[in-house]
Amino acid sequence: xxxxxxxxxxxxxxxxxxxxxxxxxxxxxxxxxxxxxxxxxxxxxxxxxxxxxxxxxxxxxxxxxxxxxxxxxxxxxxxxxxxxxxxxxxxxxxxxxxxxxxxxxxxxxxx
Amino acid sequence: xxxxxxxxxxxxxxxxxxxxxxxxxxxxxxxxxxxxxxxxxxxxxxxxxxxxxxxxxxxxxxxxxxxxxxxxxxxxxxxxxxxxxxxxxxxxxxxxxxxxxxxxxxxxxxxxxxxxx
Numbered sequence: 001x002x003x004x005x006x007x008x009x010x011x012x013x014x015x016x017x018x019x020x021x022x023x024x025x026x027x028x029x030x031x032x033x034x035x036x037x038x039x040x041x042x043x044x045x046x047x048x049x050x051x052x053x054x055x056x057x058x059x060x061x062x063x064x065x066x067x068x069x070x071x072x073x074x075x076x077x078x079x080x081x082x083x084x085x086x087x088x089x090x091x092x093x094x095x096x097x098x099x100x101x102x103x104x105x106x107x108x109x110x111x
Numbered sequence: 112x113x114x115x116x117x118x119x120x121x122x123x124x125x126x127x128x129x130x131x132x133x134x135x136x137x138x139x140x141x142x143x144x145x146x147x148x149x150x151x152x153x154x155x156x157x158x159x160x161x162x163x164x165x166x167x168x169x170x171x172x173x174x175x176x177x178x179x180x181x182x183x184x185x186x187x188x189x190x191x192x193x194x195x196x197x198x199x200x201x202x203x204x205x206x207x208x209x210x211x212x213x214x215x216x217x218x219x220x221x222x223x224x225x226x227x228x
Contacts, residue, residue: 032214043204043219044155046113051213087154089217096160097143097208097215103154 002027002092006102013078013109021073021086021105029093033071035064036087038104044087047073078109114138115207117220124195125228132190132223134205140185141207145217146178149202161188195227 036044050066089099147155167180179191206217
């Protein structure tokens with residue numbers, strides 16, 4: 001069964017304290033892995049798409065990497081405005097367009 | 112680019128009434144849109160896949176007669192919650208798909224907060 005697991009469930013960092021969020025997945029053929037940021041009371045905001053193992057993408061303080069079993073979202077020198085829930089999703093190569101979402105990591109960056 | 116809007120952003124209604132939520136892709140055409148429901152501190156729960164010009168595909172456990180979906184054009188999908196009850200109170204989010212070379216990226220609307228009294 002296709003599955004996505006995110007860890008940790010919640011993370012508190014001091015401003016400037018770098019860390020990584022994990023997204024482990026089991027899918028019968030990966031079409032794409034997606035990272036989103038969601039602020040409270042808002043819809044998810046698209047961050048990255050990763051297609052194949054070894055791929056990396058960066059945006060400001062965020063860097064996403066992908067292996068055959070997991071993806072990491074690295075946050076370098078985070079700021080309080082990076083506080084949000086980060087969602088990971090995969091799209092399987094099974095013919096449908098649905099995403100399988102993880103339960104998210106709630107990040108809180110303290111000033 | 113890839114902006115998705117939802118209307119209304121919040122709605123309060125009485126039990127037994129119907130509520131319509133609109134989802135629009137503003138700067139692109141989307142043959143496929145999705146409707147999700149989200150409970151506090153939980154992830155997104157897919158309700159249905161909406162395809163332009165055809166019937167929606169509902170996930171297991173979602174009542175299609177209660178949650179009516181119409182995808183009338185390439186830029187508009189609507190979700191109607193019929194005979195709403197307090198247990199239907201939730202945060203409803205739509206997404207619209209941009210087809211890529213090898214995958215499809217979903218762009219999400221800002222969500223609609225439904226409160227049924």
